[in-house]
Amino acid sequence: MEPRKRPGRTPAPAGRTSRPRQAEVARLAGVSQATVSLVLSPKPDGKGPVISEETRRRVLEAARSLGYVPDPAARRLAAARNNLLGVFSFTATFPTDVQHSYYPFLVGVEREAAALGYDLVLFTGSSTGGAGAAGPDALSRVRLADGCLFIGRHTPRPELKRLVEDGFPVVHLGRREELEGVAWVGADYVEATRDVVVRLAELGHRRIVLVREDDDAPASTDRQRGFLEGLEEAGLPSGPTTVFRSADPQRELTPERLRAWADEGVTAFVAEETDTGAAWRGLLSAVRAAGLDCPEDVSLALLGSPPADLASEPVPTGFDIPRPQLGAAAVRLLAALVAGEEASEPLVGCVFRPGPTTGPPRARP
Template sequence: MVSGRGGGGGGPGGRTAQARPRQSDIARAAGVSQTTVSLVLGGNKAGVVLAEDTKRRVLEAAESLGYAPDPVATRLASARNDMLGLFTFSATFPTEVAHSYYPVLVGVEEEAAALGQDLILFTGSSGAASRAADPAAVRRVRVADGCLFFGRHVPTEQIERLARDGYPFVYIGRRDELGERVPYVGADYVPASAEVVRRLADLGHRRVRYVRENDDAPASADRERGVLAGARECGIDTDGLVVRTDGSDITAERVRAWRAEGVTALVTEETDTAAALSALTGAVEAAGLDCPRDVSLAVLGDPPASGSAFAHISGFTVPRREMGRRAVRLLVELVTGDPGLPAPPLQQLVPCEPVPGRTIGPAPSPAP
C-alpha cells in the first residue's frame, strides 16, 4: 500500500503539504456519498436527476475545500481527461527555429484553450542520455486523451504502435511515409509555390532558377512540384530550373552566370536550416545585384528573420498558427468522435498566404 496523503512534499514555505481534497472529502463534508459527489461534479452525463439541495451542498463543499479533480484518476476511470499532448521530436524546444515553432504553439494553445483542453508538453528525449528512439518517451503521451506530433525526426515505429492501439493523434506537417490514414494538418505548398511562379511569369520572367535544398521532406517535395507546375503552366523554361544545393555551391559567380544566361528571377525555399535561402541571398548581395532591379527574388515560406537585409522578400508565409489551430480541432474530433459518425477529413492542407514583398519586379532585359 502506498503511504498516500498527508505525506511530505514540503510546499513553498517548507510548510507541511496539505493533501489535496478528493471526492470522498467532499462527500464527508456534504453528508453524501462519494458517488453523488462524482455525479454532481462530473457533469452528470448519464442525466441522473439530483436534488437541488444536494447539488448545492456538494458544490459548496467542493468550493470551500478547493477541490480539483485528479485528471490521472479521471482518465484511468473514464478514458478522458481533457488533456491534449504535444510531442516534439527534439531534445528541447527548438531554439534555432523559434520563428517557425512559436506560431504553431500559439495556435495550438489558442485552440486548446478555446476547446477547454489543457496541454501537456512532451519532449522526445529527456536530457542528454536518451535519444528520441526511446520507446518509453513516445509511450508517455498516453496520459493525454490524444496527442499532436511535431518535428522532423519521427520514430515511425512507436507512432505506428499508437495507431494500432487506436490512440488518437495528429501530425503537424504533412507525412507521406505513414500511409493515407495518418491524420495530419499541413501547409498547402503546391498551389502557393505555383502562384509565386505565376506572379513572376506575369511580370515577364521567362528564365528562372529554383534553388532548393537536398532534403526529402514532404514540404520540399511539394514546393518543387508547385514550382514545376507553375512553370509549365506559364511557359517558363523547366530546363535547369531546379537546382539542388546544400548551400556551399551557390556563389556570386554562379548567380552572375545565371544572369548572363538570361535568368531574371531566383526562387528559393525556407527550411529549418535556411541553408539555401541564406546562400542565395548572400550570393545575390555578393554579386552586387539589386532586387528587384537586376533580378527578382522570392522565397517559398517565411523569410528567416525580420532583421535581415531581406526582411521584405517576396513569396508566401506558412500558416503555422492556423495549422496549430486546425490540428487541435482535428485531434479533438478524433478524441470525441462517435465511431458511428462520419470521420472528419484526416489529412488537411491549409492555404499559404501570399506575401507581396519588395523583391519581385518586372523582368529586366534578358542580358545585363
C-alpha cells in the first residue's frame, strides 16, 4: 500500500544556498546534530556530557569552514540565549537632528555590549510607517533578544509593564521610578547639582537662584532637589524666590527681573539643561540685556551641557552628564538581569566642569 501523504509544511525550496545549519556541520564532521550543539554551546559549568577533544576539533573545524552561525530565533525558541541585546527608542534612534539624539548614549552602549560579548539589535521603534509602527506588536518584537534597553521620554506604560511582568529583562535609560519594577539607570542630578551649589557658596555667593522650566520630568525635579539640598548644606536660606520656574524663560526672564535680583543681593544663577536649552538661553540673554558682566557681576552655572549651537561660546561652569558611561552602566545592568543576577546601583555620577562663567562675587558695599 502506498504510504499516505501526510499533511504539514512543505520543506523550503532551498533554491539558494541557505545558511548552514548544525545538521550540515554534523554531516561534514561525521557526527550527530546533538554533538554539534554540545560542542558549540558548552555549558559554562562543564556539567553536561563531555565531548572528546578529537571530536570537538573536527566539529569546530567543520563549523568554521562552513561559516556556521547559530540562528538566533531558534536559539531563543529553545529557551536559551542568543547573546543579543535589544535597544528600543520611541523616537528614531538616529534622528536627522543630531542635537536631540541618543547618540552619545549609544556610544557607551555599543562599547559595553561588545565588551560583554553581546551584539546589539536596534529595534526600529516609532520610525515612520512600516512594521516599526506603533501597536501592541511593536514592543513584542524585542522578545527576540535576551533583554532590551529602552531609551526615551515617552514610554508606553502598559506594554513595558507587560514585558516586565513576564520576566523579560528590561532596563530603562533615565530614571523611571513610577513604573513599578522597571530597572533603570540615570544620572545623579541631585548630587551633581548640590556640588555645583556648594562650590558657588564656597566662592562666597550668599544668594543663588535656580532657573528651571515648567516641567515635572525627573531630570528637572532632581536638579531642584539637589539645588535645595546644596543651599541647606551651605547654610544658605532657601526662600520661595530662590527657584524661578517658567514655561518660557526666554520671554519671562526679563532684564528688569534680573536687575531686581541683583539689587536684592543675588550674585549667582544656575540653569537646568533641557532639550531646548531655553532656561540657559533665557538667562544668558537677560544677563546681556541687563548689561551685567559675567563673571564680574554675576556668576552663571549650567546644570548640564550647553546646546550645540552655543559651542562657540565659552563652556560654562556646571557638570557634564556622562552619557557614554550611562549607556555602559545600563548595558551592564541589563546583562546582569539577563544572567539572573540582582540589580546594582542605578545612579551614575556626573563630573563637575569648571568654567569661566563663575567667580567670587563682587564685594558689596
